[in-house]
Amino acid sequence: MRYAVTGSTGFLGANLVRHLLDEGHQVVALIRKPNQLLADLDVELAAPSLLDGASSELCDAVSDCDGIFHVAGTFDPSPGGEERMRAVHVVATQSLIEAAKRAECKRLVLCSSSVTVGFGTKDNPGDETTPLNADRIYGRTGALRAYYDTKLEAEALAAHTTGLDVVVVNPDFIVGAFDVKPTSGQSIVALSKRWVPVYPKGGKCFQTAMDCARGHLLAMERGVHGRRYLLGSHNLSYRDFMAQVAAVVGRRPPAIALPSLLTAAAGAVGRVGSRFDTHRFAGLDPHVLRSMQTDRYRLDRRAREELGLRPEPLEVGIQAAYQWFQANGYCP
Numbered sequence: 001m002r003y004a005v006t007g008s009t010g011f012l013g014a015n016l017v018r019h020l021l022d023e024g025h026q027v028v029a030l031i032r033k034p035n036q037l038l039a040d041l042d043v044e045l046a047a048p049s050l051l052d053g054a055s056s057e058l059c060d061a062v063s064d065c066d067g068i069f070h071v072a073g074t075f076d077p078s079p080g081g082e083e084r085m086r087a088v089h090v091v092a093t094q095s096l097i098e099a100a101k102r103a104e105c106k107r108l109v110l111c112s113s114s115v116t117v118g119f120g121t122k123d124n125p126g127d128e129t130t131p132l133n134a135d136r137i138y139g140r141t142g143a144l145r146a147y148y149d150t151k152l153e154a155e156a157l158a159a160h161t162t163g164l165d166v167v168v169v170n171p172d173f174i175v176g177a178f179d180v181k182p183t184s185g186q187s188i189v190a191l192s193k194r195w196v197p198v199y200p201k202g203g204k205c206f207q208t209a210m211d212c213a214r215g216h217l218l219a220m221e222r223g224v225h226g227r228r229y230l231l232g233s234h235n236l237s238y239r240d241f242m243a244q245v246a247a248v249v250g251r252r253p254p255a256i257a258l259p260s261l262l263t264a265a266a267g268a269v270g271r272v273g274s275r276f277d278t279h280r281f282a283g284l285d286p287h288v289l290r291s292m293q294t295d296r297y298r299l300d301r302r303a304r305e306e307l308g309l310r311p312e313p314l315e316v317g318i319q320a321a322y323q324w325f326q327a328n329g330y331c332p
């Protein structure tokens with residue numbers, strides 16, 4: 001098959017492109033500019049705008065493609081970030097839907113996020129049908145709420161599209177190679193350099209980057225139009241996750257639970273500081289800090305039963321991330 005991929009120069013996209021190539025597929029990487037993550041890969045590069053509707057350049061880029069993966073996404077807390085998130089998540093999705101129809105492309109897999117999926121406890125995790133109170137969880141304003149809103153709006157476009165099969169995937173926490181920024185791999189880099197004594201009290205749903213890539217391809221091959229699939233297979237407390245990381249990088253695991261009063265105080269600082277410098281204080285968003293102190297577990301039963309996803313151990317992703325970080329000078 002021949003597939004077009006947006007976001008191929010990012011963390012997840014880089015893993016997806018490699019998985020597609022390993023499975024014998026052709027890849028058209030829709031990029032803004034060349035990137036080292038695509039160097040030496042047998043892919044076709046195209047740089048059409050995703051913000052101008054079904055332009056001739058975009059239609060040409062996806063012509064003869066059997067499917068499109070819209071993986072490009074951004075969380076942008078800086079000034080103007082809400083507009084940029086809307087452009088990437090909503091406007092680009094609409095452009096790709098229109099272009100796919102004109103090019104007679106069969107399917108589009110939209111990469112949304114687990115932030116639109118409800119959650120629960122480890123004994124009673126959430127799934128694709130679990131409701132959530134966005135005002136309480138993400139606030140009514142700010143970058144995190146804008147991220148949630150734009151992702152949800154993109155999902156609505158997918159659900160109401162006619163004349164094209166659009167399947168939604170909702171990845172949770174991803175661990176693996178090619179995490180350039182790094183994002184989810186920041187804890188791996190930090191633990192590799194020094195002992196980190198504290199861990200957040202909460203927990204989350206984790207997965208390897210290659211499992212997430214496999215989930216995308218399975219959604220393309222087997223997913224139901226308008227349906228969404230949670231990708232994330234390992235419900236772990238942050239303490240247990242960081243213990244696994246510590247074992248891989250050869251450090252002692254964290255030993256002290258992060259006090260909730262401390263995160264509340266940090267959140268208060270972030271709330272005030274963000275009024276003056278949104279980007280600098282983004283890491284102290286009170287809603288983000290609160291999430292790290294609570295259990296937010298989810299269940300991937302639908303992906304396993306309907307798509308046939310067979311997850312690998314999370315340690316595989318941790319090891320892949322650590323080796324990549326070492327090879328690229330992020331950590332010893």
